[in-house]
Amino acid sequence: MDQLELQRLVERISLEFFGKPFRHGARFNHRLRTTGGRYLLKTHDLEFNPKQLEVYGLEEFIKIIKHELCHYHLHLAGKGYRHGDRDFKELLKKTGGSRYCKALPGQTRRSNRVYLYTCTACGKEYVRRRKVDLNKYVCGACRGPLVLSEMFSRP
Known part of the structure; x- marks a missing residue:
């Protein structure tokens, strides 16, 4: 499908x-990812x-069009x-549009991994979703060195 067919x-x-x-x-925007x-x-x-049209076909793509037309009108x-x-x-319910689009294959979901860092000097603990560069960051309370004490997953 080209731009003119999409417009029609x-x-x-x-x-x-x-x-x-x-x-x-x-119009199509190839930079849209999520x-x-x-x-x-x-x-x-x-x-x-x-990519939504390529992967899931015209039926699902029409639901996405209806969703965006709801915003528009x-x-x-x-x-x-x-x-x-x-x-x-x-x-959206009246027109039959989709509330959410389907995730594309290969699209990463947000990780439920959690990191627990502990200060070796004062014992203060920090819970973070992202990894911390231990060579760059120190404890905010006493400026002591941090260590990764535990890595676990939240449900």
Whole structure:
């Protein structure tokens, strides 16, 4: 699917499911990684992740288009267009759009690994989600050296 076909598809879905025309631009954005699409508030354009179409097909991609069109039409109407707003949730349910897009293969999920560091001088403990460079960082209380005392996973 090229940009022109995407534009026509978005315009057709807008008229068919929302009863309103889509008068702005729809395009693929290859830089999108963690999202299926994006509504741009300032320009009112829509951007879509082409990998969602490649991996999951047209049916799932149409659900993403509906999701972004919900943002578009509600914002232009001056209603609640954000994910948590009642107007958005109701319109999304009415049109059959997806609440979340599926994760792409190879996409890493946030790790539930937790690191526990202990100061060798005063015994203060630090719990961190990211690894700490022990050559660079010291205890914030006494400036003593830190050691990795435990690494565990949280449910």
